[in-house]
Amino acid sequence: MPMCSWFREPATAKTLAGFGIHRIGDLAAIPPGTLARILGAKTSRLLFERAHGHDPRPVTPEAAPKSTSASYDFERDELDPTAHRRALLELTERLGLKLRTSRQVASGLALTVTYADGSTTQRSRTLPEPTAHTAAFTTAAYDLYARLGLQRARVRTFALRAEQLTDAEHAVQQLAFDPGDEKRRRIEQAADRARARFGELAVRPGALAEPTEP
Template identity: 60%
Template sequence: MSTKPTGEPPPPTDAVTPAGGDPHVLYVRFQADAPLAEDVYQGLLALLGEVTPVVEALPPDAALADVRGALRYFGRDAAGLAEIVRVRALARYGVDCTVGVAANPMLARMAAHDAPPNTPGAVRTVPGDPDAVAGFLARKPPIALPGVGAATARALCAYGLDSTERIAAAPLSTLQRILGAATARRVHAWAHGIDPAPVTPNAPARAVGAEHRFDRDELDPDRRRRALLTLADGLGIRLRTSGQIAARLSLTVRYADRSSTTRSRTLTEPTAHTPVLTAAAYALHDALGLQRARVRSVALRAEGLMSAELASHQLSFDAADDKARRAEAAADRARARFGVSAVRPAGFLGTGFLDVA
């Protein structure tokens, strides 16, 4: 004998339960009046290591920590451990922190970045209850999801999926038609607060960097290139002064909406020669195709550092290159005697320049 089914129909096959679980991941964003020096950043990472050995460095000013194994030892919850980190960072280094606390790295990162800009540090927790996770995500725009870039966000908004809540409610098959299978699965999971990526202990790559913050959101590509020239010149001086060379150069562009884009390029040969660094910076900038973008700052980072004594330089019959290197050496001697401002490139921008270790 058959019976008529009662109650609610079964959920569709692509239905996803929002993420839950006890908060145990900290995303720590260090805040200071000036960019963190390398030794300070290393000290802050060591401070986190006093709480848990599972620390993932996110240079130049952040880190992830999985404190699951430290909760019982300290007799505190994850938010309580975050407060310990804040107090110790302030006491030892004078650096405040904004800490996001959640059940996975994505939610913790979003909680930390949910803080208003230019505000003192704080601890912001996403509770582990699935309803609380859904409420936290509900009205956020697609761009708020780490891993969703401007192009993906535009594609979603064009179909009316302009909030995380709507993305979560959309069938996976619909997202696949818009974004493709692989991207759709990731975005679908993120919109439900699901991030399977673990906190991976690591050591930050040896690097030096610098950032130029514009007085106002910059639309002029010529001024952006002048800023890159200034940054490349400064990095070249720092590398040559410390007897180092760089194997890679990365460019980070931060926009008015607080989003950012980072691109990297491996240099033809490790170098500290300013014209080579400048040319690489220009190439990275031009490849982004920023036409009407409102740029708040640009940053360059020299990575893969090694001793200049290990460098090998491809000999060239180009007289201009030889002349440029001799002129650079003479300029370095002048700076060593009269100060770093004794010689500067013609397009130097003198404001908003910040060193970043």
């Protein structure tokens, strides 16, 4: 590997090049004493170790994303509130599945609406508790939509963003005593298993089913 693609100190690289050391293999072949006379004890020791693959620095994994989003583009600027809500349902289905698959939960939800003239409006809200439950996202998304009062607005795009993401195992959730909620979560888990095996479209809400020809 060329030295320039591995080492980012131009002055030191130039000094090494003056001695015919252009590649990592060249550097690794230089005796430590000779390298010390060229670069000094501290720098030579560091480069000698790196050239031989010794790097004690801990590996820091990339930080998990703090948000994730999904968008829905209408085929034409859409005025129908039923079509609007159907699009929002599809987005919450996608977000919920994505977070559950990655074992994350969100504490906030933001809705961005792009209109026919290209202008946008955004609303956001904090969720009652961290969640990846599709039903919770849908309730929040419908509430954000209702607050915008889009009865006569032609919508071009909806974008829904789950915010303040954390690992699901670290999230504190309230105990639910609603049998209906517990049943919905079990159904959701079963649907997720089916999607993992047969694809994301294996299970969809009836409201998202394609209409059949009479």
